[in-house]
Amino acid sequence: MQTPIILVNFKTYAEATGRNALNLAKTAEKINQETGVSVGIAPQFVDIASIAQNVSIPVFAQHIDPVTHGSFTGHVLPEAVKEAGAVGTLINHSERRLKLADIDAAITRAQQVGLVTVICSNNSAVSAAIAALNPNMVAVEPPELIGSGIPVSKAKPEVVSGTVELVKRVNPNVIVLCGAGITTGEDVASALKLGTKGVLVASGIVKAKDQYKALLDFAEAITKA
Amino acid sequence: MQTPIILVNFKTYAEATGRNALNLAKTAEKINQETGVSVGIAPQFVDIASIAQNVSIPVFAQHIDPVTHGSFTGHVLPEAVKEAGAVGTLINHSERRLKLADIDAAITRAQQVGLVTVICSNNSAVSAAIAALNPNMVAVEPPELIGSGIPVSKAKPEVVSGTVELVKRVNPNVIVLCGAGITTGEDVASALKLGTKGVLVASGIVKAKDQYKALLDFAEAITKA
Amino acid sequence: MQTPIILVNFKTYAEATGRNALNLAKTAEKINQETGVSVGIAPQFVDIASIAQNVSIPVFAQHIDPVTHGSFTGHVLPEAVKEAGAVGTLINHSERRLKLADIDAAITRAQQVGLVTVICSNNSAVSAAIAALNPNMVAVEPPELIGSGIPVSKAKPEVVSGTVELVKRVNPNVIVLCGAGITTGEDVASALKLGTKGVLVASGIVKAKDQYKALLDFAEAITKA
Amino acid sequence: MQTPIILVNFKTYAEATGRNALNLAKTAEKINQETGVSVGIAPQFVDIASIAQNVSIPVFAQHIDPVTHGSFTGHVLPEAVKEAGAVGTLINHSERRLKLADIDAAITRAQQVGLVTVICSNNSAVSAAIAALNPNMVAVEPPELIGSGIPVSKAKPEVVSGTVELVKRVNPNVIVLCGAGITTGEDVASALKLGTKGVLVASGIVKAKDQYKALLDFAEAITKA
Numbered sequence: 001m002q003t004p005i006i007l008v009n010f011k012t013y014a015e016a017t018g019r020n021a022l023n024l025a026k027t028a029e030k031i032n033q034e035t036g037v038s039v040g041i042a043p044q045f046v047d048i049a050s051i052a053q054n055v056s057i058p059v060f061a062q063h064i065d066p067v068t069h070g071s072f073t074g075h076v077l078p079e080a081v082k083e084a085g086a087v088g089t090l091i092n093h094s095e096r097r098l099k100l101a102d103i104d105a106a107i108t109r110a111q112q113v114g115l116v117t118v119i120c121s122n123n124s125a126v127s128a129a130i131a132a133l134n135p136n137m138v139a140v141e142p143p144e145l146i147g148s149g150i151p152v153s154k155a156k157p158e159v160v161s162g163t164v165e166l167v168k169r170v171n172p173n174v175i176v177l178c179g180a181g182i183t184t185g186e187d188v189a190s191a192l193k194l195g196t197k198g199v200l201v202a203s204g205i206v207k208a209k210d211q212y213k214a215l216l217d218f219a220e221a222i223t224k225a
Numbered sequence: 226m227q228t229p230i231i232l233v234n235f236k237t238y239a240e241a242t243g244r245n246a247l248n249l250a251k252t253a254e255k256i257n258q259e260t261g262v263s264v265g266i267a268p269q270f271v272d273i274a275s276i277a278q279n280v281s282i283p284v285f286a287q288h289i290d291p292v293t294h295g296s297f298t299g300h301v302l303p304e305a306v307k308e309a310g311a312v313g314t315l316i317n318h319s320e321r322r323l324k325l326a327d328i329d330a331a332i333t334r335a336q337q338v339g340l341v342t343v344i345c346s347n348n349s350a351v352s353a354a355i356a357a358l359n360p361n362m363v364a365v366e367p368p369e370l371i372g373s374g375i376p377v378s379k380a381k382p383e384v385v386s387g388t389v390e391l392v393k394r395v396n397p398n399v400i401v402l403c404g405a406g407i408t409t410g411e412d413v414a415s416a417l418k419l420g421t422k423g424v425l426v427a428s429g430i431v432k433a434k435d436q437y438k439a440l441l442d443f444a445e446a447i448t449k450a
Numbered sequence: 451m452q453t454p455i456i457l458v459n460f461k462t463y464a465e466a467t468g469r470n471a472l473n474l475a476k477t478a479e480k481i482n483q484e485t486g487v488s489v490g491i492a493p494q495f496v497d498i499a500s501i502a503q504n505v506s507i508p509v510f511a512q513h514i515d516p517v518t519h520g521s522f523t524g525h526v527l528p529e530a531v532k533e534a535g536a537v538g539t540l541i542n543h544s545e546r547r548l549k550l551a552d553i554d555a556a557i558t559r560a561q562q563v564g565l566v567t568v569i570c571s572n573n574s575a576v577s578a579a580i581a582a583l584n585p586n587m588v589a590v591e592p593p594e595l596i597g598s599g600i601p602v603s604k605a606k607p608e609v610v611s612g613t614v615e616l617v618k619r620v621n622p623n624v625i626v627l628c629g630a631g632i633t634t635g636e637d638v639a640s641a642l643k644l645g646t647k648g649v650l651v652a653s654g655i656v657k658a659k660d661q662y663k664a665l666l667d668f669a670e671a672i673t674k675a
Numbered sequence: 676m677q678t679p680i681i682l683v684n685f686k687t688y689a690e691a692t693g694r695n696a697l698n699l700a701k702t703a704e705k706i707n708q709e710t711g712v713s714v715g716i717a718p719q720f721v722d723i724a725s726i727a728q729n730v731s732i733p734v735f736a737q738h739i740d741p742v743t744h745g746s747f748t749g750h751v752l753p754e755a756v757k758e759a760g761a762v763g764t765l766i767n768h769s770e771r772r773l774k775l776a777d778i779d780a781a782i783t784r785a786q787q788v789g790l791v792t793v794i795c796s797n798n799s800a801v802s803a804a805i806a807a808l809n810p811n812m813v814a815v816e817p818p819e820l821i822g823s824g825i826p827v828s829k830a831k832p833e834v835v836s837g838t839v840e841l842v843k844r845v846n847p848n849v850i851v852l853c854g855a856g857i858t859t860g861e862d863v864a865s866a867l868k869l870g871t872k873g874v875l876v877a878s879g880i881v882k883a884k885d886q887y888k889a890l891l892d893f894a895e896a897i898t899k900a
Contacts, residue, residue: 014294018308044302045270046309063299069239071372071427074288074321077269083243084271096299097774100767104801126779128807132845133800147296170807170845202296317550324547329576351554353582357620358575395582395620464744468758494752495720496759513749519689521822521877524738524771527719533693534721546749597746652746 052085277310502535727760
């Protein structure tokens with residue numbers, strides 16, 4: 001996966017569900033094609049297949065369960081997510097926290113089926129703990145800033161730089177992203193300066209008046225950096 | 226929704242994931258067309274859209290979360306399930322139990338978006354409790370018999386008839402199904418004799434050597450009854 | 451258990467932990483002795499034993515788990531709660547919601563060891579569902595009013611009277627309490643007028659400037675009614 | 676806390692509930708007095724206070740919740756556990772797994788009130804993750820061996836030595852214990868040879884025909900080592 005990356009979490013926003021999800025996915029693909037900047041998208045489970053069939057950029061699940069083929073009604077099977085066309089998955093998002101043993105098991109299962117893992121964390125100590133589980137990426141997001149419009153890279157730069165430092169010490173192979181409150185290209189630039197390889201963003205793009213312009217602003221911050 | 230109904234839960238079985246899920250859905254549609262018996266299917270979230278586009282029988286989600294549009298990463302939004310083509314949903318399956326207040330809220334949300342609700346229960350008292358929440362259907366399944374091959378209609382007929390009786394007393398509008406260990410047409414016939422309007426089945430169909438024959442056996446038990 | 455009852459939930463308030471818990475328990479006992487009104491108390495697990503040894507009024511646990519003797523580290527065993535001196539337990543409080551099947555199992559376990567069950571609910575439909583599980587009492591508390599100081603008996607009287615009516619229809623043996631925002635004797639009087647047999651209260655007593663006066667006000671409302 | 680330590684988890688065993696819990700606590704104290712070996716005990720919440728008042732050895736809670744004084748009905752408040760006389764707590768036992776962010780928050784809360792933290796893990800990677808959260812101890816226990824009578828130190832020595840090695844690399848201040856299937860002094864000796872500073876044990880002591888003899892066997896293995 002090419003970095004720096006802008007990873008857009010669609011959550012369950014109306015502006016990113018069903019037909020709207022497909023439209024936003026195409027906008028993200030357009031930005032990638034125009035700027036060369038890596039843009040990933042994480043739509044809802046039911047939208048993964050149709051989006052993956054229609055765009056060339058990386059599609060992520062918002063969550064997987066650490067389950068196998070078998071009796072797991074209502075769970076999200078890594079194999080199914082993969083077959084639907086996703087190339088990676090978020091795990092342990094602030095809105096879908098997992099037990100520690102389940103994060104470990106979900107990372108293992110993702111690796112078995114070939115999904116890139118982006119594990120969310122809430123502070124630098126938890127980021128370091130996650131790094132010990134050997135995922136591909138950690139995305140640190142102080143929960144109180146999520147959806148706030150106050151960028152973590154300004155409000156809590158020490159959480160971001162602390163995560164970069166602690167993760168490097170525990171496991172230098174793990175790529176660090178940051179998120180929460182990221183709404184402008186300037187916020188993205190700050191995130192990169194703090195040592196991350198990109199951002200995890202949701203409302204900043206999904207709820208923008210002009211999703212294309214907002215994403216372009218993000219991408220240009222990366223090309224300039 | 227026409228009853229009696231055979232509702233096939235695909236769980237996360239390999240034989241009912243991705244391409245296999247679509248094949249089983251088409252088999253189920255064929256049985257419906259040949260026998261006129263109502264057959265519903267509950268595939269995994271990521272498979273709902275492609276299946277709903279390709280078959281005319283009712284598609285159910287295996288679970289929904291009691292959430293709305295907004296910040297609910299990794300959750301299953303009723304609106305998204307509906308837009309993907311599902312007409313109903315299982316709730317509170319033995320493998321995906323919910324808190325009581327969340328069952329109530331999930332039923333309300335399903336009704337708001339127009340999804341038929343099939344709430345799973347583990348005994349007759351819990352079935353009666355669920356009936357008070359006014360879902361469309363209750364499916365009683367003693368957990369210890371799920372996947373056992375020992376049909377609830379034979380092993381614990383009193384759980385089934387007790388559910389039928391208690392549910393009728395609390396809320397006569399609620400349709401009762403039963404499940405767990407149902408593997409033959411004879412089991413289906415017993416379920417109907419005990420007062421249910423159909424069965425919830427998983428391994429009995431999904432893991433059958435010949436899924437078509439197994440489903441046909443079920444459907445013929447209904448046409449004979 | 452004598453009704454009407456004032457059941458005081460100590461939560462994890464500083465004013466009702468450890469030594470403070472014992473003091474509040476003695477205050478509650480004094481009110482009971484002076485007015486004859488039934489007063490129950492629900493302290494934290496670790497405080498149950500010392501309180502039960504020192505007061506004669508009924509002591510409740512704030513929660514039990516539906517477990518038995520065995521391998522259940524960190525769980526609350528009904529037998530242990532009983533041996534420590536509790537005579538009853540809250541189950542499914544808004545701050546400790548349980549899965550439906552676990553509420554049913556916890557009620558069964560409580561009955562096996564002889565604990566009175568007070569099951570919390572968030573609305574009238576859920577109250578009716580709980581009544582079908584045959585507990586001793588249901589305490590309806592709209593979550594948005596808990597700790598608000600706005601009494602449910604004024605803000606949502608229809609939730610209280612609806613609960614009384616629906617519970618009577620499903621299971622007339624179940625006693626109805628109400629809670630949330632109850633802070634004065636007047637609120638208690640309203641609760642009784644709406645058909646309940648008492649109140650579940652927390653901050654209204656625990657955080658009162660004068661716990662004795664606040665409880666006396668509650669008790670006198672009951673003796674007057 | 677003196678190491679090596681034998682930490683006895685009482686779970687919800689009948690042989691270690693209520694009066695039996697107090698008896699076992701006194702037996703453990705006797706072993707400590709006779710051999711000088713450090714013995715800790717983790718009884719159920721309701722038994723903490725009476726045991727802490729009656730024995731001089733360290734008492735642990737089996738779990739705490741990452742909550743503060745306030746509205747947390749049915750939760751286990753660190754302050755209350757401390758005031759009841761516990762000096763430490765287990766966190767994240769296999770039978771009471773927590774979300775990662777909650778383990779981090781529970782460790783922080785325990786430190787704020789002065790409780791020693793023993794965090795349970797299921798494998799060496801998870802142990803390393805926990806070490807990054809800076810607890811006092813990690814106790815590695817492969818869940819499949821818990822209660823099996825097959826000692827982890829023999830069945831999976833690589834899990835134990837791997838934990839010792841990885842934890843040292845991530846955070847050398849963290850003390851490593853191991854558990855699962857430990858039933859003889861020989862198992863304890865193996866655990867020490869693999870680099871741990873003691874064992875977490877439950878059924879091996881609690882369910883022993885002669886709890887005193889079993890504990891003595893453990894303690895002598897430590898004095899010999």
